[in-house]
Amino acid sequence: MTQVRPMRADARRNYERLLKVAAEAFAEHGENASLDDIAKRAGVGSGTLYRHFPTRQALLEAAYVDRLEALGTRADELAAELPPGEALMEWLNEVCVATIQVRGMKSLLGSAVTDGSSAASTACGTSVQGAATRLVEAAQAEGALRADVEPIEVLRLAHGVATASELAHGQGREIRRFLSLLTEGLRP
Amino acid sequence: MTQVRPMRADARRNYERLLKVAAEAFAEHGENASLDDIAKRAGVGSGTLYRHFPTRQALLEAAYVDRLEALGTRADELAAELPPGEALMEWLNEVCVATIQVRGMKSLLGSAVTDGSSAASTACGTSVQGAATRLVEAAQAEGALRADVEPIEVLRLAHGVATASELAHGQGREIRRFLSLLTEGLRP
DNA sequence: TGCAGACCGGGGCCTCTCTCCGCATTTTAT
DNA sequence: ATAAAATGCGGAGAGAGGCCCCGGTCTGCA
Numbered sequence: 497m498t499q500v501r502p503m504r505a506d507a508r509r510n511y512e513r514l515l516k517v518a519a520e521a522f523a524e525h526g527e528n529a530s531l532d533d534i535a536k537r538a539g540v541g542s543g544t545l546y547r548h549f550p551t552r553q554a555l556l557e558a559a560y561v562d563r564l565e566a567l568g569t570r571a572d573e574l575a576a577e578l579p580p581g582e583a584l585m586e587w588l589n590e591v592c593v594a595t596i597q598v599r600g601m602k603s604l605l606g607s608a609v610t611d612g613s614s615a616a617s618t619a620c621g622t623s624v625q626g627a628a629t630r631l632v633e634a635a636q637a638e639g640a641l642r643a644d645v646e647p648i649e650v651l652r653l654a655h656g657v658a659t660a661s662e663l664a665h666g667q668g669r670e671i672r673r674f675l676s677l678l679t680e681g682l683r684p
Numbered sequence: 685m686t687q688v689r690p691m692r693a694d695a696r697r698n699y700e701r702l703l704k705v706a707a708e709a710f711a712e713h714g715e716n717a718s719l720d721d722i723a724k725r726a727g728v729g730s731g732t733l734y735r736h737f738p739t740r741q742a743l744l745e746a747a748y749v750d751r752l753e754a755l756g757t758r759a760d761e762l763a764a765e766l767p768p769g770e771a772l773m774e775w776l777n778e779v780c781v782a783t784i785q786v787r788g789m790k791s792l793l794g795s796a797v798t799d800g801s802s803a804a805s806t807a808c809g810t811s812v813q814g815a816a817t818r819l820v821e822a823a824q825a826e827g828a829l830r831a832d833v834e835p836i837e838v839l840r841l842a843h844g845v846a847t848a849s850e851l852a853h854g855q856g857r858e859i860r861r862f863l864s865l866l867t868e869g870l871r872p
Numbered sequence: 873t874g875c876a877g878a879c880c881g882g883g884g885c886c887t888c889t890c891t892c893c894g895c896a897t898t899t900t901a902t
Numbered sequence: 903a904t905a906a907a908a909t910g911c912g913g914a915g916a917g918a919g920g921c922c923c924c925g926g927t928c929t930g931c932a
Binding site: 693 | 888889898899
Binding site: 643 | 794798829830831838843844847862865870
């Protein structure tokens with residue numbers, strides 16, 4: 497299902513340049529970064545940008561699919577290295593780090609776990625949701641996680657932890673702290 | 685420290701009308717609602733709006749101070765009615781509801797618990813932070829809450845829970861669910 | 873070498889912010 | 903009650919920035 501006709505060399509060059517610049521821009525200015533500005537920084541005309549990516553959402557997704565998929569892969573690595581409970585927590589930590597560091601990704605990861613699943617983000621969100629499901633179920637099977645939580649709930653809570661950590665302006669320590677509070681509970 | 689000279693009658697009328705309309709607009713369109721539109725809806729010129737509220741932040745705060753203060757008051761009511769642990773949870777629930785329902789308030793409550801305390805929001809955030817401190821300390825004294833959490837951490841987590849609940853698109857059930865998970869912990 | 877396909881970036885159109893100053897309304901003094 | 907002074911009002915319009923289309927130009931590929 498690749499292009500019937502392969503992309504022309506210059507087209508591919510511009511396409512990739514745009515992706516790279518877009519990722520930087522979204523990370524720096526959030527999901528509302530100026531598209532014209534991205535085009536300019538990539539050294540292409542705005543028309544070129546809009547031809548490759550008809551909508552802002554399209555660009556946002558294209559810029560971060562690989563990162564989302566990397567999260568999916570990472571889940572399996574962690575599952576192979578650590579006991580299920582720890583693997584899950586470690587992975588959630590990485591999800592939170594990604595959410596905070598790459599600001600444009602927040603909305604993507606967010607919409608990946610929203611009820612009204614935007615048809616667009618569903619595609620790449622699946623990888624993350626699948627990873628979460630595997631880790632959660634493994635942890636539950638080992639008795640490391642209460643049995644009555646859904647994978648999607650865990651993802652949503654992770655998003656919440658990321659938000660909370662962001663408020664603290666912490667660069668990572670807060671994430672572990674809040675994840676640990678979430679795991680152990682606020683009761684004594 | 686009231687006005688040396690009381691506000692002119694028409695000025696006061698406009699001022700209050702603006703506050704009312706602004707609260708609605710922020711609730712509906714989030715914190716980036718168009719200011720000109722607010723002026724129009726209030727039936728005043730934009731000049732009038734900018735004279736009363738030089739910045740967007742000023743208007744946002746003015747529109748919601750009373751609501752923030754109401755949260756502070758509510759904390760004491762709950763503390764009088766319920767045992768400390770329940771009072772805290774019930775209050776956090778109300779904070780979350782406010783965060784979600786009144787979208788413009790999200791940023792206010794958010795900046796009220798941020799590290800780099802914006803001088804502006806500090807003033808009205810104090811009421812909420814004070815309330816949180818009282819409830820948290822009472823709950824800890826009763827042994828209903830682990831002793832090593834700070835009030836500000838609890839507020840941040842509440843903000844996180846609100847965010848997580850928003851993702852679920854739930855109208856309130858999710859909030860209680862997530863608060864309960866947070867309280868009891870994810871461990872079995 | 874020809875041409876389909878890609879590029880470029882000016883410009884139209886939009887929305888939003890915020891200022892300015894003549895005019896209207898309220899207040900105060902008589 | 904009336905006039906003068908003080909104060910606030912309005913809304914046009916400049917300026918900034920964003921989105922995105924279009925048509926003339928260029929380029930990679932067969």
